[in-house]
Amino acid sequence: MKNIISSFLIVLISATSIMAQSSQKAVKQLLLSYQEKINLSQGEEFSEENNQAFLQLFYSSNAQVATLGIPNLGEGQTTIKKFVNGINERFDEEADIVVNLQILKQNGPNDSSPNRKLYEITALQNFSGFKKDGSDFVNHSKIQFEVEYLVNQKIARIVSIKKVESKSGLWVDAHVGAGMTSISSDYADMQSSGKFGISYGLALDYMFNEHFGITTGINFSSYSSTFELASFEQEAFRTTDQDNDEYDLHAQGSGISSDVNLKYMEIPIGIAIRYNGFISRLGIKYGIASSSSNANYTDGSITTTGYYPKYNVTLHDIPEYGFGTYSLSGKEAQVFPESAMIGFVQLGYQFFLSEKVSLSFMGFYQTSFSSVYTADSKSIATGNEEYNSVLHLNDATKISAYGLEVGIGFKLF
Template sequence: MKNTIMKLNIKNTIGITAFLISQTMAAQFYVGVQSGIGNVKSDIKGTSAGHELGGAVKAGYIYSLSNHIGIGTGVEFSQYKQDVFLNNSSATLSNFEVDPSTSAFVYNVTASNYKERQTLHAIQIPLFIQYKTNINKGIDFSFRAGAKYFLPVNYKIKATASSVNGTAYYPDVNLTIDDLPEYGFGSQNNYSASGEYQTKGIVMSMFELGFTFDMGTKNALYAAMFLENGYGSIVDQDKDESYIGYNPTSASDRKANGLYSTDKNAKIRPVAFGLTLGWNFK
């Protein structure tokens, strides 16, 4: 159901953008690329993320309301990549699970040298106001401010660890099970598994400060600095999950749920800043 809703959102978003573009054929069109530091921030305690180069390709138009003010929109495709770690490489995280006999227990997972490689792809629909003014012959200063609808297309993870140990504690009978592989409890070396977060769209703020350089009567080069900040959470789940899932029939082949699944109320949001380089068609 979530995948179906996401596909409909993508189709509706692209359709609306295409309609807006078709209504403003007299507008100034642009294409461009963005590159800079992209980070999917979280407020989950005990985790940290590396910062890597992210980027986007984009196209759109700006409709002029006056010599200085314009309204712009378009469509962008962005990518974020990062590694996420536990601050304490030997930390034990707990979660409630239910075994095949419907008995509830506390599932304790310890993963040595756990690393989670995250790759996020998203479609972004910006809506912004641009202010521009001429500062020299053929050179304009411009400032853009507005918002973006950030719609994740997929958010995949690749989890690895040198070893994983999953144990169970049954509080009703005060029983701990730490070595029963056929029921999912015990150790596994050289853990590796792939997974994917369920996602939803959010709103981002966007700011750009740059210059336009005329390259002829019909074209111009655009260079700017940008800052984008997400609000809300792109991860969509209805319950807390163990970052390495419980397999009721084996101590291996455990599902990679990911560290961002451990708190369903966590705020998982994209943040990016860097440089934009574009080409305007007057």
């Protein structure tokens, strides 16, 4: 029994191999016939015989084929019958039409049914001829043949021909991102927790070829965190009162909670990589701080006193001079973010809705290389119930974000 099964498998494998060779040979012969019979002016005339010989290479007279820029056929695709009529109407029948194919890739066979196998062949095509007005016509395109092989009849026919748009050129991508953002704290007693944030903008990718290019654009991002500080004592802050007398403001706080939101306009520059649908961008962004950044206190209290060196006296519990204990809840804070260099990396997948339109889903991470905030003193209270943000207590403040970005891209040229 084992010998019988082995013999059967050998026969089956041999038959499959012979069938595959037969179909591939038929497909190869079909493409050779395509190059020959597309010369509809054979015999120096456009005859119905020539037209039919070429049409018989196709699945039907309604098979869709690339227009190849032939005048008055429009962009995209048309039926093979209209394509043939277009050649008859616009080309000189006394001059040959010459087509050369350079096969780049073949996929298949794929079994669509027991009697039908499908192939996809990608090729570079040079199409040349003379129009009736005496001018040359030359078209150089990457095209994709969809070919069917009928097993029972042992014949191959062209189902469609599509033009493959080059992935090189300039692409614009409109995107929106969302994820976790954070503003760091290096003040020993202050805790920070990141918050949800959004970003949006435009990316411009100039692809030198199908896989590599450079990227730039514009992006608008917000970075947010909540800060908690159990207690603090600020260093003396020299200022003047309403009588224009100088004094050193001292402050102690407790139970402080604050929300800080820093907004940036970012200009990226980096490299873009695309491979088999995967897309990546990495580089640096120059972040320009926005004046709409804001901070406010949500909880806590602060007690202030004032030392007047001119009189060698410390004043406290004088509300009209801003000395006393005050609630920070609901108080706005001054915040002064600085421009920064931000490193970024993105990785995701790009779906092509058409040759010139794509939809992408990308994960991203970005972080500033240096501090985005510099304070001249570690002070929160500045007098007259005005306050700096808690970022004034940091030596170095950095921003970062990670999340998901969704974009729709368009090829400009």
